[in-house]
Amino acid sequence: MNRRYAIIAAAFAALLLVVTAVKVQHAPWTTPSARAVEQRGPLSEAERATIDIFERVSPSVVQVAVRSAATPVMGEEGQGGASGTGFVWDRDGHLVTNNHVVANGGEIAVRFASGEVARVDLIGTAPNYDLAVLRIRSVRELPPQVALGSSTDLKVGQSAFAIGNPFGLDQSMTSGIISALKRRLPTHGGREIANVIQTDAAINPGNSGGPLLDSAGRLIGVTTAIISPSGSNAGIGFAVPVDVVNRIVPELIRNGRVPTPGIGIVAASEDVSTRLGVQGVIVVRTAPGSPAEQAGIRGVNLSTGTVGDIITAVEGKPVRRLSDLTDALEQAGAGKTVRLTVKRDSDTRDINVGIIDIERS
Structure with missing residues (x-):
């Protein structure tokens, strides 16, 4: 009797194994063929526009x-x-x-x-x-030149695209918006670039010198710097505005350098002006023989410590800080003459001052 039960139990176990094997073989997670590809709809208009810019x-x-x-x-x-x-x-x-x-x-x-x-x-x-x-030096066929846009009519919030080589990863594209305009960026030359574009398009080391583009694929700036405690993108990048680029690059092609327009003054820092409650550029001293000295501009009286002349406007346009003055002189250019509004004590007067290339004076 026990042998009979054993035979029945063995037969039942064998049947159970066969049934289980069949179920596993046909289970959906064991299907050997690749899954069918789901068809997508057409690309959105925004996607097509971005692809077109990159291509x-x-x-x-x-x-x-x-x-x-x-x-x-x-x-x-x-x-x-x-x-x-x-x-x-x-x-x-x-x-x-x-x-x-x-x-x-x-x-x-x-x-x-x-x-x-x-x-x-x-x-x-x-x-x-x-x-x-x-x-x-030599190349068989050049790609097309990048189309130029303008930085005068840019708006905060409009789209911005950067193409470059972050961390050596060439042909990388990032996108974002123009986050702010009219920023001022110090350079290694000891001056400031005016009207700099701020963007949140990811800019990292290796992007420097690449194009910043608008939604039409036109150049609106040249990426130049980021603000980041870690050295990587933190959503604050800067670009030299294209209107400045379009003024400087032809000069570099012609002469290899650009003049540094100036009138021959040493100005007080903005911190000093702020502490004194002064709006304008405080003249500390003038360079001997400079246009500023020849025009009678007076610096700080070192013996008494009293403030001399304060430049408050150029051609009627207010000057609130040194970068306002240098920007106005750069736009006028070396060899030109500008009208400065100068305040001395309680008197204000206009004087004409020549602009020179201070690096060659």
């Missing part, structure tokens, strides 16, 4: 690599090299990038989106604007 502009964006004498590999960061971004400016082979990308000297090469590498020459630099111009 049109990215071929004109290059990776810039600089090798110093001590660097064994071109652009190997951390070993004396530097890398950044640049873009095609014209059909003559000129490229625009940041001055700080190429400032340390050395051999420079660029890599195009196609992968082609070309040697370039440094044509000119403008440290006061953090801009530099390169020229390709």
